[in-house]
Every structure is written in structure tokens, then in C-alpha cells.
Amino acid sequence: MLVYFTEELSIEVEQKFKDVVLLEKQVQREFKDKAYGEDLTAVYISLLCNSTKFESFIKTRKPNYKSENRTYVHQAVEIEREGKSLSYDLKLNYELYVGTENIKKLLAHDILKSLDVIDTIKKIKDFDLDQFKIDFESFFQRNGLI
Numbered sequence: 001m002l003v004y005f006t007e008e009l010s011i012e013v014e015q016k017f018k019d020v021v022l023l024e025k026q027v028q029r030e031f032k033d034k035a036y037g038e039d040l041t042a043v044y045i046s047l048l049c050n051s052t053k054f055e056s057f058i059k060t061r062k063p064n065y066k067s068e069n070r071t072y073v074h075q076a077v078e079i080e081r082e083g084k085s086l087s088y089d090l091k092l093n094y095e096l097y098v099g100t101e102n103i104k105k106l107l108a109h110d111i112l113k114s115l116d117v118i119d120t121i122k123k124i125k126d127f128d129l130d131q132f133k134i135d136f137e138s139f140f141q142r143n144g145l146i
Contacts, residue, residue, distance in 0.1 A: 048089050
């Protein structure tokens with residue numbers, strides 16, 4: 001299972017998210033040899049934490065499932081997205097994050113809650129969401145994040 005994080009952040013919280021790259025690498029190591037079903041092999045979670053003054057400019061996108069590999073251009077960069085992949089936006093509470101010194105525990109909690117979006121995708125039938133969530137929770141517990 002592949003798990004990726006992307007970020008769209010207001011400048012006021014960018015520094016607080018500096019450890020997300022390390023967290024992503026740890027999550028990728030944890031899940032790289034695990035499989036939860038045939039219909040989903042990669043998850044892209046876009047972390048959105050933007051000031052309320054920018055809300056009218058930044059819209060939360062609906063979850064997007066791709067059954068086939070796809071190549072596209074994003075910000076002048078060619079990107080290949082795996083088939084059997086889901087991308088979704090996780091809109092984070094800006095006020096809560098800007099007021100929290102260490103966001104890791106808060107982020108772990110929000111990521112765990114967000115995994116339920118997988119259940120809303122009708123095309124994903126063969127996927128053990130319960131075990132995926134258990135493994136994520138176990139990972140966060142072992143790393144002192146919940």
C-alpha cells in the first residue's frame with residue numbers, strides 16, 4: 001500500500017508542518033509491504049490548512065478514485081498517478097493548528113478520522129478498511145502520536 005501526503009498551507013502554519021515529510025516517509029515504510037485488497041493500492045491525502053481569509057479561493061475537492069494509471073501535468077510538472085488510487089482533501093482546522101505548538105498528535109487524529117472517506121467510494125469494493133485503520137492507529141500509537 002502506498003500512502004502519500006501533499007500540503008496546501010498558509011504561510012503562518014508552514015513551519016509547523018515541516019515534519020510531515022518525515023512522517024510521510026515513516027508511513028511509507030510502514031505500509032509499503034501491506035495489501036488490503038485489490039481495489040485500492042495507493043492513497044494521496046492532501047492536507048489543507050489555510051487561513052479563513054483564503055477560504056473563498058481554495059475549494060475542497062471531492063475524493064477522486066482512479067482505476068487506471070494516468071499521466072498528467074500539474075504546475076508544469078508531469079506526474080504519473082498509479083491506478084487503483086484514491087486522492088482526497090483533508091481540510092484541517094486552521095485556527096486549531098495555528099494555535100497548537102506541536103501539531104503531530106492533532107494531525108494523526110485528523111488523518112485517522114479522514115480514512116472513512118474510503119468507504120464512500122462505490123468503486124472500491126475489495127478493500128479491508130477496518131484493518132487499514134487498525135494498522136494506521138497502531139503506527140501512530142507506536143510513534144507516540146495518539
